[in-house]
Amino acid sequence: xxxxxxxxxxxxxxxxxxxxxxxxxxxxxxxxxxxxxxxxxxxxxxxxxxxxxxxxxxxxxxxxxxxxxxxxxxxxxxxxxxxxxxxxxxxxxxxxxxxxxxxxxxxxxxxxxxxxxxxxxxxxxxxxxxxxxxxxxxxxxxxxxxxxxxxxxxxxxxxxxxxxxxxxxxxxxxxxxxxxxxxxxxxxxxxxxxxxxxxxxxxxxxxxxxxxxxxxxxxxxxxxxxxxxxxxxxxxxxxxxxxxxxxxxxxxxxxxxxxxxxxxxxxxxxxxxxxxxxxxxxxxxxxxxxxxxxxxxxxxxxxxxxxxxxxxxxxxxxxxxxxxxxxxxxxxxxxxxxxxxxxxxxxxxxxxxxxxxxxxxxxxxxxxxxxxxxxxxxxxxxxxxxxxxxxxxxxxxxxxxxxxxxxxxxxxxxxxxxxxxxxxxxxxxxxxxxxxxxxxxxxxxxxxxxxxxxxxxxxxxxxxxxxxxxxxxxxxxxxxxxxxx
Amino acid sequence: xxxxxxxxxxxxxxxxxxxxxxxxxxxxxxxxxxxxxxxxxxxxxxxxxxxxxxxxxxxxxxxxxxxxxxxxxxxxxxxxxxxxxxxxxxxxxxxxxxxxxxxxxxxxxxxxxxxxxxxxxxxxxxxxxxxxxxxxxxxxxxxxxxxxxxxxxxxxxxxxxxxxxxxxxxxxxxxxxxxxxxxxxxxxxxxxxxxxxxxxxxxxxxxxxxxxxxxxxxxxxxxxxxxxxxxxxxxxxxxxxxxxxxxxxxxxxxxxxxxxxxxxxxxxxxxxxxxxxxxxxxxxxxxxxxxxxxxxxxxxxxxxxxxxxxxxxxxxxxxxxxxxxxxxxxxxxxxxxxxxxxxxxxxxxxxxxxxxxxxxxxxxxxxxxxxxxxxxxxxxxxxxxxxxxxxxxxxxxxxxxxxxxxxxxxxxxxxxxxxxxxxxxxxxxxxxxxxxxxxxxxxxxxxxxxxxxxxxxxxxxxxxxxxxxxxxxxxxxxxxxxxxx
Numbered sequence: 001x002x003x004x005x006x007x008x009x010x011x012x013x014x015x016x017x018x019x020x021x022x023x024x025x026x027x028x029x030x031x032x033x034x035x036x037x038x039x040x041x042x043x044x045x046x047x048x049x050x051x052x053x054x055x056x057x058x059x060x061x062x063x064x065x066x067x068x069x070x071x072x073x074x075x076x077x078x079x080x081x082x083x084x085x086x087x088x089x090x091x092x093x094x095x096x097x098x099x100x101x102x103x104x105x106x107x108x109x110x111x112x113x114x115x116x117x118x119x120x121x122x123x124x125x126x127x128x129x130x131x132x133x134x135x136x137x138x139x140x141x142x143x144x145x146x147x148x149x150x151x152x153x154x155x156x157x158x159x160x161x162x163x164x165x166x167x168x169x170x171x172x173x174x175x176x177x178x179x180x181x182x183x184x185x186x187x188x189x190x191x192x193x194x195x196x197x198x199x200x201x202x203x204x205x206x207x208x209x210x211x212x213x214x215x216x217x218x219x220x221x222x223x224x225x226x227x228x229x230x231x232x233x234x235x236x237x238x239x240x241x242x243x244x245x246x247x248x249x250x251x252x253x254x255x256x257x258x259x260x261x262x263x264x265x266x267x268x269x270x271x272x273x274x275x276x277x278x279x280x281x282x283x284x285x286x287x288x289x290x291x292x293x294x295x296x297x298x299x300x301x302x303x304x305x306x307x308x309x310x311x312x313x314x315x316x317x318x319x320x321x322x323x324x325x326x327x328x329x330x331x332x333x334x335x336x337x338x339x340x341x342x343x344x345x346x347x348x349x350x351x352x353x354x355x356x357x358x359x360x361x362x363x364x365x366x367x368x369x370x371x372x373x374x375x376x377x378x379x380x381x382x383x384x385x386x387x388x389x390x391x392x393x394x395x396x397x398x399x400x401x402x403x404x405x406x407x408x409x410x411x412x413x414x415x416x417x418x419x420x421x422x423x424x425x426x427x428x429x430x431x432x433x434x435x436x437x438x439x440x441x442x443x444x445x446x447x448x449x450x451x452x453x454x455x456x457x458x459x460x461x462x463x464x465x466x467x468x469x470x471x472x473x474x475x476x477x478x479x480x481x482x483x484x485x
Numbered sequence: 486x487x488x489x490x491x492x493x494x495x496x497x498x499x500x501x502x503x504x505x506x507x508x509x510x511x512x513x514x515x516x517x518x519x520x521x522x523x524x525x526x527x528x529x530x531x532x533x534x535x536x537x538x539x540x541x542x543x544x545x546x547x548x549x550x551x552x553x554x555x556x557x558x559x560x561x562x563x564x565x566x567x568x569x570x571x572x573x574x575x576x577x578x579x580x581x582x583x584x585x586x587x588x589x590x591x592x593x594x595x596x597x598x599x600x601x602x603x604x605x606x607x608x609x610x611x612x613x614x615x616x617x618x619x620x621x622x623x624x625x626x627x628x629x630x631x632x633x634x635x636x637x638x639x640x641x642x643x644x645x646x647x648x649x650x651x652x653x654x655x656x657x658x659x660x661x662x663x664x665x666x667x668x669x670x671x672x673x674x675x676x677x678x679x680x681x682x683x684x685x686x687x688x689x690x691x692x693x694x695x696x697x698x699x700x701x702x703x704x705x706x707x708x709x710x711x712x713x714x715x716x717x718x719x720x721x722x723x724x725x726x727x728x729x730x731x732x733x734x735x736x737x738x739x740x741x742x743x744x745x746x747x748x749x750x751x752x753x754x755x756x757x758x759x760x761x762x763x764x765x766x767x768x769x770x771x772x773x774x775x776x777x778x779x780x781x782x783x784x785x786x787x788x789x790x791x792x793x794x795x796x797x798x799x800x801x802x803x804x805x806x807x808x809x810x811x812x813x814x815x816x817x818x819x820x821x822x823x824x825x826x827x828x829x830x831x832x833x834x835x836x837x838x839x840x841x842x843x844x845x846x847x848x849x850x851x852x853x854x855x856x857x858x859x860x861x862x863x864x865x866x867x868x869x870x871x872x873x874x875x876x877x878x879x880x881x882x883x884x885x886x887x888x889x890x891x892x893x894x895x896x897x898x899x900x901x902x903x904x905x906x907x908x909x910x911x912x913x914x915x916x917x918x919x920x921x922x923x924x925x926x927x928x929x930x931x932x933x934x935x936x937x938x939x940x941x942x943x944x945x946x947x948x949x950x951x952x953x954x955x956x957x958x959x960x961x962x963x964x965x966x967x968x969x970x
Binding site for chain 2: 067070072204288325358359361362365366369370371372390391394399409412413417419422433436446469470475478
């Protein structure tokens, strides 16, 4: 592994990151908030470290191999988390640095679980920084980096694949940088539209910006203690539902539409399945709310749709206290946390396309039970999926469940009740945000002890980088300097 | 499909089944219990039905194919469940037939969850019949049938494979019937030894026999309401712990040790992992009990070990009310329900061999992330495992978790709390027995609605036949009469 190359890359990334941090700094200066010193110090520290690292390697000499790609992506997320925590720490809005890191990782991984019980007392600049971490992490910090630094052509594919979620990576454009640029363009347009709509629906401009960052990135940090319940506005809930569902779908679809100027790409199996899951869950939950708690049918549908789209896209907004809902609806929401949105979206979880592939493979395997010599290929949207990919998906599922089980035991060890502990882990591993009970929609993660927070922080990162990228650095071969062949 | 052949074999099996009902009938007559007429009626119905099916066959000629073997196994379990429920229903021990069916399926699948709140008032014959269903189902009714009817000849291998759990069925002896006979011989031997030991520990003959049947089959029905708590005897718990651990090991190991007269077969990776899991879980639970509940170490060791082995093997005996234990210990027990014992044992669950294969597969997948061209094969005890088997294992895992998720929604819909519903399904699917909360160690499944019971019945059968044997019947190809080639 070539460490100077990785440091060079990470240094440049930190410089860009310091640039992002100056946005809340400017806001703090403009509003003359007391948090401006905290931001000034954080920007300075990040920039300084970035400059030191960047000197390790010149852009033109960089060759990025498999190991360097994995190393850089993991390093980028770790550094971005550590440095992004500085403003929270310096502004003293959290009790310990672990809390600050938790908040930042929760932001960058678009989880949206908070350790700050009273967010309404925070300065606007801090609120903006929380939303900004969502927005940067949503499309991926590495993807942003690919856009901003034109000369890193070598190995960008590897970097891209190591960060962007999903079982398969279909590039739409021949050059990865074009893909990355277009993805960010679409991302920007969605954010702009969402902001304008929220603004016109009655939010203040800053709230609209914050909430649209959190929505498009499927994050879930809110500027209010009671999340979207605060506004109690049908218009706002519908706008947010719509954009959450949009963000939970594969951005490659939008990209294809953008390029080909046709609506055909919407006829995508994963997208249709995703919408059907939302529809089915909404109807079942609305039915249960209507029959079991006696909400009026319209209100039941409104609440059910918002919560379902918030949980399946792993946003984590709440428009009602779903912790008080009947048991069955809780279990459905709990399962949606695992399913997650589409591959290539900003959402977390296992992803709908993986579930589709596994279900198809299982069905085909049953056929092989009857006709052992039959050869069955699995197709998705007409494309044959190779065995290697299917294997990876099977293993991914196994890893996801095992990590969930192991982390749940650890979290239960910190004193949470079994189901609360499971929901806390499912919500962080799936980058959702709130869970049930102790970590429910009206409470925060502040009550968990430091060990528990550390475990959940790892869960968020593991979930965002989809296991392989993080786990691979634990292999001994990874650290060998020379190739063995 | 050769229905004639299927009818002939299932018919003969039912006649054999009617004979086993004679045992509780004789006991009932001997004790002048009111249930004697119930048994007489049940065994007459079973025998007549079996005889009719057997006589209605056109010929016993014809080849047994894969499809016939699946239908025979599914049919055998279906009919033995339906008919095995008759004594409970006719004698009035349970309120509805679904309850009786639940009890019978719970017995045959060695689950051990009961719908009878007060078992101590039941006639002895009914108690014995519950334990007998455990004992028959433990080693497998089809396996028993292979022994009792020598002229089934060909096709026995397929029947064997469709019923005996495990990712890799391997025969030790050239003829399947010899394997089956030896397995039953060891099974009977263990049962007899256990009866002797329990008698020596102070149980009366009736309790010793019933508990031995329940233990060796990893079942869990007890003759007392408070399960093993009732005796509160260290000796009895110790004896049962040893035999539960034995029951959770792979019977092929005992068979090999028996035939080769050496202890070498015990140097088996799965067996060692199994014992390690028991040790680690016990230590963790002891720690949890000691630190958070101030239980003395001897209490923690005794009950921790008992509950761990009871859960991991899917027995479901209870030595103390673990529902009152801290959250972490409950979650460990919950996870153990999924893991289950060794392949080729009488236990339920996913099985340790599968978990090991998946872990190894994951590890080799990470190597391939670094060296995409690497060819890696997975070995277990020095033998390479082919890729198709590993794939089946990861699909099995997916199906297991998927079925668990769907069944949990349904059971939660009947009004159980989320954690209670999850534990009820996990306990049924893993053939464990009691779960937590409303279906906890000191309560029964009586309060679950009829719909919920039906779902759980299905879970027990799916879990016992390891999903594929039953799910394969859902493929449309399965029911086509002619092979297309």
